[in-house]
Amino acid sequence: xxxxxxxxxxxxKIYRTGRGAVQYEALKGISFDAFxxxxxxxxxxxxxxxxxxxxxxASLDTATEGNVIIGGTDISNMGNREIxxxxxxxxxxxxxxxxxxxxxxVKDNIAFPMVLLNKNKKEIDERVxxxxxxxxxxxxxxxxxxxxxxxEKQRTAVARALVCRPALLLADEPTGALDSKNxxxxxxxxxxxxxxxxxxxxxxxxxxxxxxxKKVLFLxxxxxxxxxxxxxxxxxxxxxxxxxxxxxxxxxxxxx
Amino acid sequence: MKQSFWAKIAxxxxxxxxxxxxxxxxxxVFTITAFYLFTYMxxxxxxxxxxxxxxxxxxxxxxxxxxxxxxxxxxxxTNRILSKRRDREMGLYAAWGLEYRNIDSxxxxxxxxxxxxxxxxxxxAGFVFQKLVYDGLFTLMKCSKxxxxxxxxxxVWITMLVFLFIDLFVLFSNMRRIRKNxxxxxxxxxxxxxxxxxxxxxxxxxxxxxxxxxGGAYYYINTAVDLRESIEMILLAVGVFFVGSFFVxxxxxxxxxxxxxxxxxxxxxxxxxxTIAKLISGTKNNAMSLSVINILFTCVIxxxxxxxxxxxxxxxxxxxxxxxxxxxxxxxFEDRVLCREAVYEAAAEVGVEVxxxxxxxxxxxxxxxxxxxxxxxxxxxxxxxxxEVVEVSVLSDFNRNxxxxxxxxxGEILLVTDEDLERKDYEFIDFYGEKxxxxxxxDTARYAGVDNIKYAYENHIVVKDFAVLTDLHxxxxxxxxxxxxxxWCEYYVSGTKxxxxxxxxxxxxxxxxxxxxxxxxxxxxxxxxxxxxxxIFLFLGCFISLIFVMYMVxxxxxxxxxxxxxxxxxxxxxxxxxxxxxxxxxxxxxxxGLLFFLPVGMxxxxxxxxxxxxxxxxxxxxxxxxxxxxxxxxLFCLFILLVxxxxxxxxxxxxxxxxxx
Numbered sequence: 001x002x003x004x005x006x007x008x009x010x011x012x013k014i015y016r017t018g019r020g021a022v023q024y025e026a027l028k029g030i031s032f033d034a035f036x037x038x039x040x041x042x043x044x045x046x047x048x049x050x051x052x053x054x055x056x057x058a059s060l061d062t063a064t065e066g067n068v069i070i071g072g073t074d075i076s077n078m079g080n081r082e083i084x085x086x087x088x089x090x091x092x093x094x095x096x097x098x099x100x101x102x103x104x105x106v107k108d109n110i111a112f113p114m115v116l117l118n119k120n121k122k123e124i125d126e127r128v129x130x131x132x133x134x135x136x137x138x139x140x141x142x143x144x145x146x147x148x149x150x151x152e153k154q155r156t157a158v159a160r161a162l163v164c165r166p167a168l169l170l171a172d173e174p175t176g177a178l179d180s181k182n183x184x185x186x187x188x189x190x191x192x193x194x195x196x197x198x199x200x201x202x203x204x205x206x207x208x209x210x211x212x213x214k215k216v217l218f219l220x221x222x223x224x225x226x227x228x229x230x231x232x233x234x235x236x237x238x239x240x241x242x243x244x245x246x247x248x249x250x251x252x253x254x255x256x
Numbered sequence: 257m258k259q260s261f262w263a264k265i266a267x268x269x270x271x272x273x274x275x276x277x278x279x280x281x282x283x284x285v286f287t288i289t290a291f292y293l294f295t296y297m298x299x300x301x302x303x304x305x306x307x308x309x310x311x312x313x314x315x316x317x318x319x320x321x322x323x324x325x326x327x328x329x330x331x332x333x334t335n336r337i338l339s340k341r342r343d344r345e346m347g348l349y350a351a352w353g354l355e356y357r358n359i360d361s362x363x364x365x366x367x368x369x370x371x372x373x374x375x376x377x378x379x380x381a382g383f384v385f386q387k388l389v390y391d392g393l394f395t396l397m398k399c400s401k402x403x404x405x406x407x408x409x410x411x412v413w414i415t416m417l418v419f420l421f422i423d424l425f426v427l428f429s430n431m432r433r434i435r436k437n438x439x440x441x442x443x444x445x446x447x448x449x450x451x452x453x454x455x456x457x458x459x460x461x462x463x464x465x466x467x468x469x470x471g472g473a474y475y476y477i478n479t480a481v482d483l484r485e486s487i488e489m490i491l492l493a494v495g496v497f498f499v500g501s502f503f504v505x506x507x508x509x510x511x512x513x514x515x516x517x518x519x520x521x522x523x524x525x526x527x528x529x530x531t532i533a534k535l536i537s538g539t540k541n542n543a544m545s546l547s548v549i550n551i552l553f554t555c556v557i558x559x560x561x562x563x564x565x566x567x568x569x570x571x572x573x574x575x576x577x578x579x580x581x582x583x584x585x586x587x588x589f590e591d592r593v594l595c596r597e598a599v600y601e602a603a604a605e606v607g608v609e610v611x612x613x614x615x616x617x618x619x620x621x622x623x624x625x626x627x628x629x630x631x632x633x634x635x636x637x638x639x640x641x642x643x644e645v646v647e648v649s650v651l652s653d654f655n656r657n658x659x660x661x662x663x664x665x666x667g668e669i670l671l672v673t674d675e676d677l678e679r680k681d682y683e684f685i686d687f688y689g690e691k692x693x694x695x696x697x698x699d700t701a702r703y704a705g706v707d708n709i710k711y712a713y714e715n716h717i718v719v720k721d722f723a724v725l726t727d728l729h730x731x732x733x734x735x736x737x738x739x740x741x742x743x744w745c746e747y748y749v750s751g752t753k754x755x756x757x758x759x760x761x762x763x764x765x766x767x768x769x770x771x772x773x774x775x776x777x778x779x780x781x782x783x784x785x786x787x788x789x790x791x792i793f794l795f796l797g798c799f800i801s802l803i804f805v806m807y808m809v810x811x812x813x814x815x816x817x818x819x820x821x822x823x824x825x826x827x828x829x830x831x832x833x834x835x836x837x838x839x840x841x842x843x844x845x846x847x848x849g850l851l852f853f854l855p856v857g858m859x860x861x862x863x864x865x866x867x868x869x870x871x872x873x874x875x876x877x878x879x880x881x882x883x884x885x886x887x888x889x890x891l892f893c894l895f896i897l898l899v900x901x902x903x904x905x906x907x908x909x910x911x912x913x914x915x916x917x
Contacts, residue, residue, distance in 0.1 A: 060832060081836055088834025099829045101530075103537040108529070113833055115529045121520045160833075 004072075005167055005199045006034040006057065011066035013052050013222075026052045027063070028222035034168075034201060039194040041210035042203045043242075044219035050203040051172060053219070057201060058091060058170050059083045071167045088116055092161030092169045096176035098153040100145040100160075106152075107132075107141040110159045117164060131159040135189060151182030158189060162198065169193070171202040175209045187212040207246065211239035218245070225249075262358060266365030269345070275817065276338055281374055283334075283810045287327045288378025288419055289385070290799050294320045295411035296386050297393065306399060308788050319796045323803065328422045330807045333548065335426050337814045339433065346434050347441075360431050367427040375416050382415075396567070396791035399784065459540075463507025469500035474865040489869065494558075497862050498551045501855070505550075506543035509854065510536060526839065530830070531846045538819070538851060545815055550855035552808045553900075554862045556801045557893055561863075562870055563797025565888030566877055567790040573878040574782040580614075580746040581756060582778035584767060589617075591772040592743040598770065599747045602763040608751035616653035616746075617722060619729055620645060621739040625673070625715060630682040630694075632715075643712040644674075650725050654718045662718075668695040670718035675701040677713055687717065688732055742774070756780045790877075809903055812852070816907045820914035827915040841912060848911060852904045860893060 013027040027049045034040055042050045055061035057068055059075050067076045075086055092113075093099075100109050107128055114124045132138045135155040140148050145156070154174060161169055171190070175183035183206065191212050194200055202213060210216050212235060218226045228245060230238045270277050297303060298316040306312055349359050473496040477489060513536045517523050523532055539546070566573075584595045596613055603610045623646045624637035631637065632646060651664050662670055669692045671685065682694045700714055719725050729741055749759060760780045767773045823844075830840055863870075867889065871882050879885060 058832075084831075084834050084836045086834075091834075093832060095832075099832060101533075101826055101829055103533045103826075104530075108533060111524075112529065115524055116526050116833070116835060116839070118526055121524045124524060 003036040004033055005036050005038065005070065006201065007067075007069040008032050008053075008057070009067040009069070011053065011056060011063045011068070013049070013056065013061070014064045026222055027056075029066070030219075030222070030224060031066075032217060032224060032227075034199055036199055037194065037197050038215065039190070039200045039213045040202070041213035041216045042201065042219060043205070043207075043210055043216055043246075044225075048219040049222045050219050054170055054172050054201065054203045057168070058093060059087055088113055089164060090167045092164065092166035094154070094157050094161050094169065094171040094174045096173035098145070098150075098157045098177070100153055100156060102145050104144075105141065106137060106143050106145065106148065106156050109145065109156055110141075110163055113160060113164045127163055128159070131162055134192070135159045149182075150178050151185060154178060154182070154186055155189065158186070158193075162193065167199065169198055169200045171200065171204075173204055174202065175204065175206055180208075183209060207239055207242050210242055211235050216242055218249070259361060262361035263365045266362045267369060269362065270366055270369055273342070276341060276814070277370065279810055279813050280334070280338065281370060281377075283806050284370065284374030284419075285378045285381060286806050287323065287803055288374055288415060289381040290803055291320060291323050291327070291418065292379050292382035292411055292415040293386060293389050294323060294799070295414050296382065296408070297390065299408065299410055300390065302390070306394070306397060306788055308785055311789065312792050315792050315796060319800070322800065324418050324422070326800070326803065326807075327419075328425065330810075331422055331426050332429065334807070334810055334814065335430065337545075337811070337818065339430055341818065343434075343437070347437075356435050359434055363427060363430055363434070367423050367430075371420065371423045375419055378419075379412055379415060382411075393791060393795050396794060397788040398791075399788060459507040460511060461507070462503045463509075463511050465507075466500045466503025466505075467508055469496055470504060470862075473497060473500065477866060477869045493866060493869070494551065494554065497554060498547060501550045501858055501862075502543055502547040504858070505546050505854065506540050510540050513539060527842065527846070530843045531850075534823075534826075534843075534847050535850060538847065539854075542815070542819075542851060545811060546851065546855045549808055549811060550858050550862075552804045553856055553859035553896075554866075556804045556808075557859060557863045557889070557896060558866060558870060559797045559804075560801040560896075561889040561892035562874065562885075563790075563793045564892060565885045566874060566879060567787075567794040568888060569874075569879045569881060569884055570783065570786045570790050572881050572884065573786050573790075574779050576878045576880050577782045577786075578777065578779045580779070581749050582747050582760070582763065582776070582780075584745045584747075584763075584773060585775040586743050586745075586770065586772045587740050587774055588772040589741070589743060591770055592745060594770050595743075595745045595767065595773065598763060598766040599745065602759055602766055603749055605762050606751070606755055606759045608749045608755045608759060610747055610749050612746075612748040614653075614656065614744075614746045616649060616657070616744045617725060617741055618647055618649050618744060619725065619732075619739065619741050620647040621737070622712075623715070625677070625713070627673075627678050627680060630680060630685040632685065632687045634688075640713060644715065645712045646715045646717060648717045648719060648725060648728065650722050651718050651720055662696060664695055664718070664720040666720060666724065668693045668720065670696040670698075670716075672698050672700055672702070672714075672716035672718070674713040674715060675699040685717075687728075688735055688737065690728065690731060692717070692719075753780070757784075786877075805899070812903065812907050813910070816848075816910050817914065820911040823911075824915045824917070837916060840916070844911060844915070845908060848908055849904065852900075852907070856897070856900055863889065863893065 008031055011027050011030040012025070015024045015026055016022070017024070026047075030049070030053055032040075042053060044050045052061065056063050057070070059068075059078070063076065067074055069075070070086075070090060073086070073090075075083060078086060100106075101112070104112065110128045110131060111124045114127060119127075128141070129138070132141055135158055137148075137152055137155050137159065140152055140156070145153055148156070154177075158174075161171075169190075174190075175186055178186060187209050190200055190202070194214075200213070202209070204210050211230075214230045216228045216230075217224050218228075226245065226249075228238075228241060233241065294316055298313055298320065303309060303312060346359055346363075349362070350356075473493050477493050513532055516528070516532050517536065522528055582599075584599070586592055586595050592615060596615065599613055600610055623632050623644055624634060624639055625632050625644055625646070626637045651662060651670065654670065655661055664670060669685070671682065671694045673679065677699075679697075679699060682697060684691050684693055686692075700716075719728060725741070732739075749756065751759070756778070757780045760778050763778075764776060767776050827840055827844075831837070867886070870889070871885055874880075874885055
């Protein structure tokens with residue numbers, strides 16, 4: 001039995017505007033588990049609750065109700081400092097807009113989380129070099145983010161996300177700002193790291209990107225509407241499966 | 257579109273950007289108030305009652321011109337920072353289809369509102385404070401005041417006109433800039449992909465050049481400056497410091513930061529990692545603002561601390577200028593008795609006792625001395641870098657004044673030559689053809705006078721007695737040297753300061769009846785005139801320093817908003833990565849601290865280097881107590897540092913509020 005890396009228990013999130021007069025329920029009870037080595041893509045229309053779910057897992061936002069358990073630790077009731085510590089040690093992020101710091105070189109951007117954990121220089125150098133080789137950005141280490149392409153930026157962001165060997169890699173629309181070639185390269189990279197045992201949770205709109213995952217969860221109006229397992233299928237076949245599912249779901253909505 | 261529409265948009269813009277405009281308005285109001293007060297004081301007829309009225313008016317008028325110019329300079333500079341934040345807004349107007357003349361209308365109305373609000377509030381504040389400032393100045397001057405109350409339009413319209421000109425100048429430069437820029441470049445987010453300026457060879461050269469400039473200026477002002485040129489030199493030095501500081505900040509400081517980055521043991525520490533990286537990008541981009549702050553700070557310390565020490569040291573200056581309570585000079589040997597009698601009579605009338613009344617006779621004039629040959633004359637001798645003077649006096653006066661007991665025979669002299677001239681052992685000297693035997697020879701170091709600025713090489717010849725002196729005087733007359741003997745009477749009296757002021761008035765009246773009296777001065781008179789003059793300097797120094805401080809705060813406030821707005825996305829990333837708020841705050845505290853205190857540290861170095869020159873200038877005003885001046889400068893530095901630290905914490909809070917919002 002694989003280790004349970006993530007457990008979401010009946011997550012609810014209610015946004016209140018004004019003085020609480022207007023309420024909006026973004027999540028209406030999301031529950032799912034992710035095991036070590038899982039690669040889960042979360043799909044859904046805008047407003048379905050994908051990013052909210054990811055933000056709550058990432059502890060960037062808090063749930064109104066429910067629990068988030070990562071690697072056996074319930075982060076739902078952690079204090080701010082504990083959450084920060086947990087985030088820098090156990091989680092890695094890849095964002096749509098890269099979120100690289102312009103005043104750091106590529107190397108320093110990758111090294112930043114390790115420096116925050118007070119790792120020694122030798123250890124930092126070794127890890128940065130190893131990840132740079134895997135993400136194919138070794139030649140860019142001394143450049144600044146504004147000197148490299150979008151694909152290179154995102155690979156830098158992936159290296160940074162993985163530098164502390166996180167329990168979970170969270171990605172929010174990682175291919176959203178990339179062209180198809182760079183998107184494919186990035187997804188191949190995700191697959192490679194996943195094959196090496198990295199657990200990945202990814203939010204995406206892209207069917208092609210989602211097809212690289214082992215499992216796809218479809219969110220609709222704040223609940224998990226359906227899920228698809230890749231099983232032994234090839235990427236292309238799984239992509240078609242996801243597309244068919246979305247097509248038929250769309251038809252159902254249209255036919256109502 | 258009607259003008260009222262643009263006027264409304266302009267008003268809305270000011271309300272929307274109130275964070276920026278309120279700071280702008282506060283500085284505007286303060287400078288307008290200062291300018292109005294200077295103009296009001298200059299034009300107030302009551303000022304005629306002040307001692308040294310003409311000088312006072314001149315200094316105040318110069319103050320007005322100076323305030324106007326620095327206001328124009330700083331407005332242009334701060335406008336650059338302000339407009340950077342508004343360019344996107346103007347770009348949007350252009351993108352929506354507004355013509356340049358429509359944008360000009362908006363800019364015009366914005367400037368008009370700020371101008372009117374600033375002028376009205378500034379003049380109103382000036383009107384409220386004018387009596388207080390007027391009374392304050394006269395209290396500082398320690399003289400009776402004749403405040404002429406009432407509202408005069410002249411200072412109002414002069415103030416409004418000057419600031420109208422300044423604001424129009426700024427407005428036209430803004431209009432020109434908007435027209436010159438393309439809409440796309442206006443729309444570009446400020447700080448968007450702002451590259452980290454990498455250290456280049458040029459930077460290294462610039463940094464070294466800056467260090468050489470500053471070092472050269474330090475060396476020059478402390479060694480080669482002719483003391484009489486101190487005031488011009490200090491302005492030149494400030495200019496060189498500014499250029500040098502800019503180069504040092506933009507080059508050498510970044511070099512230092514780069515060096516720190518290369519030191520793994522420092523750089524790869526969570527406390528310094530982000531701080532050093534941000535500083536490298538920030539220092540170079542902020543070099544100009546930091547240099548301006550550096551120079552403002554230097555000017556504030558030099559201007560305020562010298563005027564404060566000048567004012568607080570007035571008593572010391574008067575005492576240095578006159579060790580005695582008073583001194584009377586007349587041209588006639590017979591009338592000197594009358595002068596002495598006048599002193600005693602006046603003292604009796606006032607009810608004080610004359611403790612001592614020293615009389616002396618002197619023949620003094622400009623001369624040339626051939627040091628090698630020991631020859632005094634007017635022709636055939638090469639002149640030196642400073643004028644030379646010689647004073648011939650009699651032995652009895654010399655022995656009494658210097659508490660010595662020398663003896664001389666006919667034809668013998670006691671010679672005192674300037675300590676800065678080469679010392680030669682003369683057996684005889686030639687004094688305008690007269691051969692005089694040198695019995696004693698000293699230099700002026702032995703009989704040091706006031707440690708003041710050196711205006712001339714001083715030489716003294718002491719002869720046996722008055723008969724020898726008159727004989728020498730006659731012989732010189734025959735040779736065409738028409739300088740007359742002068743008779744001096746130095747008196748010391750008992751009594752209080754008020755008694756001495758009364759004695760002054762009575763004695764002045766009596767002496768004016770003796771036609772051969774050339775000169776009368778006293779400690780009390782010196783004190784009165786010096787207080788008046790120093791108070792004006794203090795008034796100007798403090799007001800102008802306050803204006804500088806206001807602009808310094810203003811520049812920092814804008815820079816903090818600007819930097820914080822640009823840094824907010826970075827901070828968000830740091831938080832997402834898992835940086836604690838306390839770590840972020842610590843990092844910002846260190847970065848801002850270095851950027852804030854770098855110019856101040858450099859300013860303190862400049863002030864320390866300028867101290868010799870400052871004390872020379874003070875010596876021109878007879879403030880020779882350097883320890884006292886040092887104390888004033890150090891205390892003022894501590895005070896301004898405290899103010900600056902408070903400003904820093906204020907700015908830090910603004911920054912944190914923006915980035916952690």
